[in-house]
Amino acid sequence: MAHLSRRHLLQSATATAVLASLGVPSGPLWADTALSFASAQDFSFEALIARARQLAQEDYQAPYEPAPEVVQEIDYDAHGAIQFDRDVALFADGPGVYPVTFFHLGRFFPKRVRMHMVEDGKAREILYDPDYFEMPDDSPAKELPEDSGFAGFRLHEARQRDDWKTQDWAAFLGASYFRAIGALGQYGLSARGIAVDTATAGPEEFPDFTEFYIASAPNQQEAVQVHALLEGPSVTGAFRFEIRRNDGVVMEVDSHLFTRQPIERFGIAPLTSMFWYGEYNRPKMVDWRPEVHDSDGLALWTGANERIWRPLNNPSEPVVSSFVDRDPRGFGLLQRDRNPENYLDGVNYHRRPSLWVEPLDDWGAGNVQLVELSTDDEIHDNIAAFWVPDEPVEAGQAYRFRYRLHWMEDEPYANEELAHVSATRIGRGGNAGTERPEGVWKFVVEFEGGALQGRDPDSPPDMELSAGRGGLSNQSTEPVPDSKRWRALFDLEIEGDEPVELRLHLKDDNGVLSETWLYQFHPPEPA
Template sequence: MTSLRQKALKLGAPWLCAMAVASSGAAVAAPPAKAQTAATKGTTAFSTETVVERARALAARPYQAPPKSLPKAYTQLNYDQYRDIRFRPERAHWRDAGLPFQVQFFHPGFLFQSPVVMNVVEAGRSQPLRFSQDLFSYGKVVNKASLPRSGVDGFAGLRFHHPLNRPDIFDELAVFQGASYFRSLGQGNLYGLSARGIAIDTAQPSPEEFPEFREFWLERPASGAGQVVVHALMDGPSITGAYRFTITPGSNTVMEVQATLFSRRTIDNLGVAPLTSMYLFGENDRAKFDDFRPEVHDSDGLLVWTKDGEQLWRPLQNPRQVRTSSFRAETPRAFGLLQRDTAFHNYEDLEAHYERRPSAWVEPVGEWGAGAVRLVEIPTPDETHDNIVAFWVPDAPLTPGTPLRVAYRLHWGARSPWESTGGVVTSTRITSAITPGMPVGEGVTPATRRFILDFSRTARAEDGPVEAVITAAKGQVLRSTIQRHEPSGGWRTTFELEPEGTSEPIELRAFLRRGSETLTETWSYLWIP
């Protein structure tokens, strides 16, 4: 089965993710002004502060939506036609120079009706890249003759290529396309979740805003460079921003993000370093889906690593209505949406290969201050919509005249960037506490649910008895047990929850300990009777 979303992934287009319901570093000094030479003609001086000052100046003026300047024939391209327009790999930027990174661009049109300006930077000078139909091949379903060769002054986005998996093949590494969306891959990954520059008023009564990256500057990497740098200018009704991305490919690809943000109004619900993903069902809530696949999701849980060292694991859910959860986190050590389950037999999808979707960890750099990690879960009937959003919200609002400088690292890949400090939750299963033909335990009603949690192996649990600590904000926890999970070498704990007549959501927590020593992360779950 090939969904619209899966087709879009082949395009490298995160625009399907835009469901309505991200301390700057030192500036790079610009070269001294001098007379134009043949080498500098048509170029302008550029530094990191160039983008910052552009963003500052934009914020001081009323917002102007980007002009819809594309010729009509471009805007009328349908999905199949747009998909049949492809960048010519032999025309990739920097290809002829033999550099370790190459850049390809996306054709404007279809949903992308406001072309994005592209520039290249070399030796402190910036020069624009011009759109040309010669950069693209047009398939049989496209009437190329109907597309004017003039009147187009930009692209729909860009993607970086690099020998990520093999030294002789330039694989896709990162994509920037659609509003302020971008995404990346570690070795062996396929595209899954996305990131955004910023989130504004997500899951609030007021409409959510989607600021856009209006212009990019690509720094030419040195021969043999291990990383590539791209700058972006963001603009939206309430905010502007200057971004610098340093992308280092590897088993986990790391993006160092530096952003300077300016607001046109007071913003109370600012989502910093937002991640967007898809969760349809997993082992904890698959009952309502008649599907041959055991699980369908790009991410299966939210990890929050607090400043005091506690690690929280919140399994994702596909709720009946929009649900928002907040986790207090002053300058968290990390948070992220993870695809922890990487076994093919847990998905059985030969096309989507959800087991190869990357996780994304956000690692703050510097002090972020007081705030909370917020998780938004949106109901979805299928896998074509991204319905999960996670970001950090500062307690202090962003106000006009006071810029916010924020820095973080984004780690994209299949493995945690940090050594494990204890056991982690590997599965969450929920079933009725009543088993046909078996005796019913005391206090068990039709509403009683049984939870089965598996934790990974932890060397610290080898000596002495292990205890499962389970708490419920409401209701009653009954018959908790713990035993070794012999196939994995880890632990399994089970318990029953009796809601005691409440229809309100119930917060559950569980972890393993030996004496006073905590052995695992904390499982955190919101059960809705």
């Protein structure tokens, strides 16, 4: 088709606006934008599912990577200097309430991702044009071919807001990664379409969202509907995202997956985050800030109705922890510590979203797996969590998983009757004023809210405590001075450097008072 310059497109958009002001129908959505489009094709989710199923029976074809030697020159700084022109954003002038802008290719996002607008059962591909982007005169991106394409997209705040051009709330960029802001208006951890062989003996596979199909939301009460085609050497998939912007962001996900090859670790609804250190494992003088993390724990709501909190670790070697379950009610990586005094920098760790996975069907037998990798800086995502079905994954299988992602300040559906863990603290064991014994560690676990709220300080709860190995002593519970919290204290005496699994909850004669604290303690090397 003939290629129109940006100037001609803008003139066309202006003419359309004039016709609309005169009461003349403006025509389809694609005619009311300065973007250029390919011809319309029929589109439905059912057809996308059928296409993913067919692709799984064919040899894998890697996505197009234009001019790799040029794209490699678009490093982090160069990529950040390339901005999509908000004036030509999809739905910048409606009728969709949330404008859409697109990411340019770069060193870390080198593969073309096809973008489409959907209207009335028809999809039109949005054609790449370098004129859509504002970039420095010396940008390497100017040397890319005309068919380079886009790397991803983001949804901006409602166009009725004066600041929508600088404020976005969801983004899809890189492999099958996507993220959203929570109720506190800050990006943090990410989700993925699928995780394939994460932390196995072989290489991890990163399937790509290769095509997106975006339909407008007519108002702020309706969902933005996004469809995506997933392709990888071992798996293909078709996804539908119904994305709503409310106090935070809620995404309803319908995923259909088809395997090309056997998969050792098949991670469903994967979450990816960063944990460097918290109040309980800060290395001596490694950084000036008290804590550095996007998430500080894994929360679980099991099919048996148990609530679990597992603080995160930064281990010296990769660790995979499995939490066996059947039909889980939910799990998530949360940022519970919201005190800015515990971070003290300008990147707003205290506002990072918590991300909760809510299954919408029975998922059967399996386990939530937590992957913890070593990191020595905050720039690396070293934490992953996902659901892994029990049954082996072979080639030629089909799966459907439906779930809801809650990008919020805290987990939804919290049990208000149970106290939750608010802090974990670890130090040398023994008592103050005495010689501290070697190989003994003191744990202090703080609980807040629920049944402990307003509890008589002279009526301490009991604790239920167990350890996978070692000896336990000095067990007690007490109120934390000048606060509404209670804490459980105990000493653990161990030999060797093998990890120790710990489990604790509070109770009294009336039953369980708190969620269950689980922790995998890695004994540090002797000083």
